[in-house]
Amino acid sequence: MTAHDPSHATTVAALKSEVQRRLTYTIGKDNASASPRDWFVATALAARDRLVESWLASTKRNYVEDRRRVYYLSLEFLVGRILIDTLTNLGLTAAMRDALAELGVDLEKLREVEPDAALGNGGLGRLAACFMDSMATLDIAAMGYGIRYDHGLFRQTIKDGWQHEYPEDWLSFGNAWQFPRPEITYDVGFGGHVESARLADGMLAHVWVPAETIVAVAYDTPVVGWRGRHVNTLRLWSARAPDPLRLDAFNQGDHVGALTEQVRAEAISKVLYPSDATPAGQELRLRQEYFFAAASLQDLVRRHMKQSGDIRKLADKVAIQLNDTHPAIGVAELMRLLVDVHGVDWTEAWRITQATFSYTNHTLLPEALETWPVWLMEKLLPRHMQIIYLINAMHLDGLRAQGVSDANVLAAVSLIDEHHGRAVRMGHLAFLGSHKVNGVSALHSELVKETVFRDFHRLYPDRIVNKTNGVTFRRWLLEANPALSGLLAETIGPAVFDDPTKLVELERFADDEAFQHRFMAAKRANKDRLAATIFDSVAVRVDPAALFDVQIKRIHEYKRQLLNVLEAVALYLDIVAQPARDFPPRVKIFAGKAAASYHQAKLIIKLANDVAQVVNADPAARGLLKIVFLPNYNVSLAEKIIPAADLSEQISTAGMEASGTGNMKFALNGALTIGTLDGANVEIRERVGDDNIFIFGLTAQQVEESRARGIDARETIATSPRLAAALDAIARGMFSPDDKHRYAQLVDTLTYYDHFLVTKDFDSYCAAQRRVDARWRDTKAWTRAAILNTARVAWFSSDRTIREYAEEIWKVEA
Numbered sequence: 001m002t003a004h005d006p007s008h009a010t011t012v013a014a015l016k017s018e019v020q021r022r023l024t025y026t027i028g029k030d031n032a033s034a035s036p037r038d039w040f041v042a043t044a045l046a047a048r049d050r051l052v053e054s055w056l057a058s059t060k061r062n063y064v065e066d067r068r069r070v071y072y073l074s075l076e077f078l079v080g081r082i083l084i085d086t087l088t089n090l091g092l093t094a095a096m097r098d099a100l101a102e103l104g105v106d107l108e109k110l111r112e113v114e115p116d117a118a119l120g121n122g123g124l125g126r127l128a129a130c131f132m133d134s135m136a137t138l139d140i141a142a143m144g145y146g147i148r149y150d151h152g153l154f155r156q157t158i159k160d161g162w163q164h165e166y167p168e169d170w171l172s173f174g175n176a177w178q179f180p181r182p183e184i185t186y187d188v189g190f191g192g193h194v195e196s197a198r199l200a201d202g203m204l205a206h207v208w209v210p211a212e213t214i215v216a217v218a219y220d221t222p223v224v225g226w227r228g229r230h231v232n233t234l235r236l237w238s239a240r241a242p243d244p245l246r247l248d249a250f251n252q253g254d255h256v257g258a259l260t261e262q263v264r265a266e267a268i269s270k271v272l273y274p275s276d277a278t279p280a281g282q283e284l285r286l287r288q289e290y291f292f293a294a295a296s297l298q299d300l301v302r303r304h305m306k307q308s309g310d311i312r313k314l315a316d317k318v319a320i321q322l323n324d325t326h327p328a329i330g331v332a333e334l335m336r337l338l339v340d341v342h343g344v345d346w347t348e349a350w351r352i353t354q355a356t357f358s359y360t361n362h363t364l365l366p367e368a369l370e371t372w373p374v375w376l377m378e379k380l381l382p383r384h385m386q387i388i389y390l391i392n393a394m395h396l397d398g399l400r401a402q403g404v405s406d407a408n409v410l411a412a413v414s415l416i417d418e419h420h421g422r423a424v425r426m427g428h429l430a431f432l433g434s435h436k437v438n439g440v441s442a443l444h445s446e447l448v449k450e451t452v453f454r455d456f457h458r459l460y461p462d463r464i465v466n467k468t469n470g471v472t473f474r475r476w477l478l479e480a481n482p483a484l485s486g487l488l489a490e491t492i493g494p495a496v497f498d499d500p501t502k503l504v505e506l507e508r509f510a511d512d513e514a515f516q517h518r519f520m521a522a523k524r525a526n527k528d529r530l531a532a533t534i535f536d537s538v539a540v541r542v543d544p545a546a547l548f549d550v551q552i553k554r555i556h557e558y559k560r561q562l563l564n565v566l567e568a569v570a571l572y573l574d575i576v577a578q579p580a581r582d583f584p585p586r587v588k589i590f591a592g593k594a595a596a597s598y599h600q601a602k603l604i605i606k607l608a609n610d611v612a613q614v615v616n617a618d619p620a621a622r623g624l625l626k627i628v629f630l631p632n633y634n635v636s637l638a639e640k641i642i643p644a645a646d647l648s649e650q651i652s653t654a655g656m657e658a659s660g661t662g663n664m665k666f667a668l669n670g671a672l673t674i675g676t677l678d679g680a681n682v683e684i685r686e687r688v689g690d691d692n693i694f695i696f697g698l699t700a701q702q703v704e705e706s707r708a709r710g711i712d713a714r715e716t717i718a719t720s721p722r723l724a725a726a727l728d729a730i731a732r733g734m735f736s737p738d739d740k741h742r743y744a745q746l747v748d749t750l751t752y753y754d755h756f757l758v759t760k761d762f763d764s765y766c767a768a769q770r771r772v773d774a775r776w777r778d779t780k781a782w783t784r785a786a787i788l789n790t791a792r793v794a795w796f797s798s799d800r801t802i803r804e805y806a807e808e809i810w811k812v813e814a
């Protein structure tokens with residue numbers, strides 16, 4: 001639609017009056033007194049109004065056609081902002097911009113007013129959000145289930161280089177996108193005991209009598225797919241006490257005590273990732289997991305019974321995807337519902353459960369594989385513990401009957417870990433309770449078979465499959481990068497947004513000088529914008545003509561921000577020592593949050609900031625290297641940074657990044673990757689071609705061998721003078737004159753216990769960076785490679801990923 005299109009004019013006029021009406025009648029303000037937030041809410045509500053009919057129609061059609069449904073259970077949904085996404089999917093962005101302009105309001109300003117829905121930590125939660133977008137786009141009857149946290153991921157500030165955490169407050173001005181459903185509530189029990197009764201047929205029936213009940217209240221957010229054709233629901237649960245207060249206590253003057261039950265209940269949906277450093281924190285986390293799994297299962301079973309009336313047909317009509325092990329307690333809960341509540345016999349209940357669930361594994365890190373102490377499970381969920389014991393006994397009996405007698409194998413596949421004070425292994429429960437288990441990249445899925453689920457894989461060789469992650473191109477290209485999207489639409493046609501495989505048509509233009517020029521002009525416009533954001537945020541001036549070298553993601557030792565910082569130090573020392581050498585100007589951009597209790601990661605943030613301070617202020621660096629750490633990384637900041645990146649840092653220790661999705665967003669936006677053969681980098685390289693990516697470092701296999709030989713790095717450091725010099729500079733306090741020993745221990749760890757093999761990969765990484773420099777100097781060659789990256793990564797659309805889940809795991813039509 002163009003501005004001259006008469007239907008455009010009609011839409012603009014209609015939107016204008018819809019926004020105006022919302023401002024007047026919902027917000028209750030006139031134009032003169034309305035704040036930008038008021039305008040945002042009015043605009044969001046007008047946009048929301050536009051999708052409600054399609055939403056109701058989608059919901060109705062799901063019923064009428066009795067469609068098979070997909071339920072995506074995830075403790076995290078890292079959605080980000082919703083306004084532009086909704087307008088884009090409805091095809092209303094241009095019309096809304098014009099309508100607001102007529103009202104004297106700038107849509108771009110409103111965009112910045114919306115708080116991020118940050119109900120997740122990082123990649124796993126963002127994946128869930130991309131999947132919601134793709135499921136709606138592909139017209140799959142799907143529902144996402146999660147928790148409506150009052151406070152999402154903490155807000156990060158940087159003070160004197162250190163991370164500080166503040167509560168995030170996304171709901172403080174209401175939430176224009178949600179529909180509260182106070183009538184949709186479920187009781188979720190905790191604690192108590194199990195009563196058994198012998199039935200007439202001699203069988204035992206079990207009834208769980210919880211000691212405590214929490215009420216789960218539904219809040220729905222419509223999720224609209226591309227072109228607004230299908231709208232799904234994200235249903236998030238909020239926790240509430242059955243009674244708002246204890247009136248007797250209140251009337252006796254105990255005004256605080258009267259509220260304790262309410263406070264205790266509401267704690268469940270208060271914050272994302274309560275610290276599990278204390279026993280109370282651990283218990284709260286398990287309560288969260290059961291709370292949302294139980295509410296979601298009751299809800300979907302109710303819907304199924306209303307529709308089909310036969311619980312035994314559940315697996316015919318329902319597929320439940322477990323996003324990691326957080327909702328794995330759902331396996332035991334569904335067994336309880338089937339056996340205890342609906343009277344299905346155990347064997348059939350187990351068949352239904354396995355046929356219904358499937359599970360996505362996201363990590364091989366042993367410390368990240370959830371287990372719950374048996375005593376805690378018995379205390380909070382006594383009936384579920386019994387069910388888990390019975391599942392386990394039947395599972396192990398079954399294996400013995402098949403001739404598996406090796407005690408080590410049986411101990412390895414037992415649901416109970418007997419070594420560490422008896423704990424329930426949630427990954428094992430999820431594996432056993434599912435018909436399919438998937439890893440998230442080709443490499444990761446193979447490693448899942450060889451490591452965490454090695455013994456299971458031998459016993460069930462068909463269960464583990466691969467589903468390489470993807471990202472939604474609507475958000476990460478069309479919305480985040482209008483400059484490039486506009487160029488693509490002009491060059492290969494707007495149909496590319498319906499079918500990203502058309503991106504390959506760009507290959508023809510990779511050497512076309514005029515197109516190269518326009519491609520780089522779009523990049524440059526994005527870099528200008530980011531340079532302004534950087535100045536506003538951290539008051540550092542950067543040259544938009546410099547190479548923008550970006551590493552943005554959670555701060556974690558395995559992601560190796562430290563390797564990047566060390567290389568920056570070595571480069572700085574080189575620049576200062578070799579004034580005659582020609583170094584292409586670089587801006588190193590970091591962003592990311594460290595878990596509040598992760599001291600080493602927080603120290604890495606401090607180091608990056610300390611190094612930045614010295615380098616940026618040193619005239620001897622001649623502006624050839626600038627380093628910035630942008631605070632409060634979130635989806636909205638990623639949307640600003642990624643389109644402006646020239647180089648994408650994906651440098652995890654091989655074998656440790658399950659997939660990565662940041663890597664895909666960057667390549668799509670024409671950044672070249674410098675990376676290890678880890679996660680989906682492997683598949684990105686296969687598609688963009690060896691010449692258009694900078695691969696370095698040990699392979700996953702070599703990492704394993706190297707670790708087996710020992711992680712003492714003294715010999716490695718001795719053979720690398722640049723590494724030795726960089727470590728020495730840090731250890732001597734060159735970047736921490738106020739506290740010369742700040743990094744002594746960090747350098748010691750790298751020297752004696754280099755578990756993440758930073759030192760081993762250092763020289764190879766530096767060599768790859770010099771190859772980057774050489775390519776960057778050749779603008780045509782760089783631009784060609786950048787274009788080919790965009791042209792060749794269509795496969796990483798989450799639409800492709802979801803099609804694969806639909807076909808091979810969920811058995812639904814996309």
Ligand SMILES: *Cc1c(COP(=O)(O)O)cnc(C)c1O
Pocket residue numbers: 078121122123126552553554633634635638659660661662663665
């Ligand atoms: C994509 C994304 C991630 C995941 O990034 P990785 O580099 O794959 O770890 C994390 N956080 C946000 C905000 C994202 O947009």
